[in-house]
Amino acid sequence: MEQLKRPSTDKEAPQQDGAAQHNSGDQMQLNGGSSFGSMSGQERGTRKEIRSKYRDLIDSVQQNREDLLSPSNNKLTEVLEAADSLFENVRETSEAVLDSKFVSVATDLNNERASQMREEDSAFDHAAFAEHLLSFMGLNRLESGGGEQSEEEIEGYLPKDAWQRLAQRAEACFQTAPTFHYMLGSFHAEPPPPKQRIVRQKKAPSKEAKRIMPTQLKKMEEAEQEATEKEVERILACLKSYHQDDPTSPISYYEFVIDPNSFSRTLENIFHTSFLVRDGLAQIGLDQDKLPCIAPMEEVMTEGEAGERENCNASIVSISPKSWKELIEAFDITEPMIPPLNSQ
Amino acid sequence: MSQRKRLSNSQSSSQRKRPQSSSGTVGEDEDATYTQPSVSQVQRNLEKLSPSQVDQKITEVVQYILVKDQKKIPIRRADLVKNVIKEYRNVYPEIMKRVTHTFEQVFGLKLVNIDTKNQLYILINKFEATAGGPSFCVANPKTGLLFFILSVIFMKQGVAKESLIWNMLEKLRINPTKKHEDFGDVKKMVTDEFVRQRYLEYVLIPHSDPPEHNFLWGPRADKEVSKAKILQFVAELHDQDPRNWKHQYAEAHKTQDSQPSSSSRR
Numbered sequence: 001m002e003q004l005k006r007p008s009t010d011k012e013a014p015q016q017d018g019a020a021q022h023n024s025g026d027q028m029q030l031n032g033g034s035s036f037g038s039m040s041g042q043e044r045g046t047r048k049e050i051r052s053k054y055r056d057l058i059d060s061v062q063q064n065r066e067d068l069l070s071p072s073n074n075k076l077t078e079v080l081e082a083a084d085s086l087f088e089n090v091r092e093t094s095e096a097v098l099d100s101k102f103v104s105v106a107t108d109l110n111n112e113r114a115s116q117m118r119e120e121d122s123a124f125d126h127a128a129f130a131e132h133l134l135s136f137m138g139l140n141r142l143e144s145g146g147g148e149q150s151e152e153e154i155e156g157y158l159p160k161d162a163w164q165r166l167a168q169r170a171e172a173c174f175q176t177a178p179t180f181h182y183m184l185g186s187f188h189a190e191p192p193p194p195k196q197r198i199v200r201q202k203k204a205p206s207k208e209a210k211r212i213m214p215t216q217l218k219k220m221e222e223a224e225q226e227a228t229e230k231e232v233e234r235i236l237a238c239l240k241s242y243h244q245d246d247p248t249s250p251i252s253y254y255e256f257v258i259d260p261n262s263f264s265r266t267l268e269n270i271f272h273t274s275f276l277v278r279d280g281l282a283q284i285g286l287d288q289d290k291l292p293c294i295a296p297m298e299e300v301m302t303e304g305e306a307g308e309r310e311n312c313n314a315s316i317v318s319i320s321p322k323s324w325k326e327l328i329e330a331f332d333i334t335e336p337m338i339p340p341l342n343s344q
Numbered sequence: 345m346s347q348r349k350r351l352s353n354s355q356s357s358s359q360r361k362r363p364q365s366s367s368g369t370v371g372e373d374e375d376a377t378y379t380q381p382s383v384s385q386v387q388r389n390l391e392k393l394s395p396s397q398v399d400q401k402i403t404e405v406v407q408y409i410l411v412k413d414q415k416k417i418p419i420r421r422a423d424l425v426k427n428v429i430k431e432y433r434n435v436y437p438e439i440m441k442r443v444t445h446t447f448e449q450v451f452g453l454k455l456v457n458i459d460t461k462n463q464l465y466i467l468i469n470k471f472e473a474t475a476g477g478p479s480f481c482v483a484n485p486k487t488g489l490l491f492f493i494l495s496v497i498f499m500k501q502g503v504a505k506e507s508l509i510w511n512m513l514e515k516l517r518i519n520p521t522k523k524h525e526d527f528g529d530v531k532k533m534v535t536d537e538f539v540r541q542r543y544l545e546y547v548l549i550p551h552s553d554p555p556e557h558n559f560l561w562g563p564r565a566d567k568e569v570s571k572a573k574i575l576q577f578v579a580e581l582h583d584q585d586p587r588n589w590k591h592q593y594a595e596a597h598k599t600q601d602s603q604p605s606s607s608s609r610r
Contacts (some may be wrong), residue, residue: 129578130512163485172472173491173570176468179413
């Protein structure tokens with residue numbers, strides 16, 4: 001690499017080119033723009049020329065980068081020498097600034113050139129590398145990729161999993177941490193819809209300890225409510241009529257609610273019956289055989305009183321299809337006591 | 345000969361050390377100059393907390409880091425302190441010590457600081473892949489692309505001009521301006537995503553007109569990717585001995601602590 005020699009501007013050091021110095025023995029004076037007016041027309045012309053030459057030099061360096069970097073010539077050296085001789089005539093700050101800019105650009109170029117020279121020992125043929133990679137990725141060179149060639153006329157085509165194939169092999173060079181994911185996926189980030197509040201219903205007063213009662217939904221839609229109320233009344237009427245037939249014997253709860261033909265209707269009967277109990281219109285007790293029986297209440301209480309009864313108990317009725325069938329067999333239920341709504 | 349060429353924004357790797365300040369008086373806005381409490385202060389603060397409280401915090405930090413690592417974008421210490429550690433920041437060093445230990449012993453991962461100035465952390469695997477072992481998940485094609493770019497940079501001794509990379513990608517049937525089947529916007533992936541993940545550095549060449557950039561290895565690549573293995577694979581592709589590339593071989597095999605350590609993983 002060429003060493004850049006600059007005429008020294010130091011007082012002590014010997015002058016490299018005495019002819020270039022206007023002020024012999026003194027440090028080079030750099031005049032600011034303010035003294036511009038004091039220059040002669042010819043002087044001004046020279047300054048302009050120097051600056052313009054610097055600019056030309058910088059421009060040509062930037063445009064011919066590739067050329068200057070090429071190891072086959074010494075053009076970079078020539079450019080440096082040209083700048084060197086220009087510098088000898090520099091007097092003004094504006095020119096010096098241009099010179100600095102040139103030095104900066106030239107230094108970068110030199111750096112690049114140096115790094116290029118490093119490669120000669122371990123030259124890397126990137127074109128060959130690309131070819132080898134293509135083969136590795138399974139490039140099919142024989143086929144023309146179907147139909148017409150594109151403008152670029154690329155020969156052969158890569159299979160769909162080409163990059164994946166490369167990745168499979170390349171992964172071994174990485175020590176990547178596997179990304180963390182929940183095995184079963186993560187839950188939906190929104191809060192769950194608010195659950196319907198379930199309020200235990202109050203039980204009609206009775207001597208027995210255990211009552212079974214279905215739970216009741218607090219919120220119901222209007223239409224459903226009417227339908228339910230109607231159904232509840234219907235069942236009450238049913239119950240009353242059975243009771244009237246034989247006031248002394250209690251009606252078996254299971255026989256009353258179970259519909260041997262439909263499990264879902266059985267559930268509905270249980271559901272509606274619970275309202276009767278809640279409102280004090282019916283009561284459920286245990287008979288001598290400890291089996292639950294149901295009977296309508298004589299005294300009808302208002303809802304307010306119903307809520308304040310003593311000995312209120314809450315219970316839950318549960319029934320599964322299996323027990324439903326067992327009960328049908330046990331009680332030998334052949335027909336529903338509560339006639340279905342849509343009896344066909 | 346140094347592999348890395350810093351053409352701009354050189355990072356000073358010294359952590360600023362300030363004289364001791366009282367514990368727990370760091371302001372709400374954490375910055376890179378977070379003052380660490382002294383060892384004795386940490387011990388005293390630890391005593392005020394119950395073991396289960398500390399364990400809970402450690403678990404939270406571990407979970408936070410694991411989830412943040414999914415995108416492979418480095419985790420900032422400031423975010424960690426602000427979002428997870430919060431009022432436990434006065435025992436921060438102890439927490440991080442145990443968190444690192446947990447990662448190593450439980451997960452086989454290493455928590456690494458890749459930027460001591462800006463305090464950035466990444467997770468890498470403690471172990472190398474065993475050769476010929478089954479891979480349990482389908483390889484991500486991005487890894488192939490990233491490998492390619494990293495290997496070109498490495499074989500070019502640490503710096504590759506972006507024009508070279510684009511040219512080579514075109515040889516591999518990737519047009520950076522068009523949308524690619526597997527990768528989508530390739531240019532964005534290479535100059536933005538890989539850079540944010542710190543696999544690559546995309547640095548402007550000064551005074552270049554029109555402006556051009558160079559690609560270098562990023563700090564994550566330094567820690568995560570084995571130069572020796574890359575050279576090995578490149579040599580295999582050329583059907584040559586890796587030693588044929590003298591400088592690259594020397595670079596790949598010089599003992600540096602920044603390169604991935606060799607311990608096999610099952």
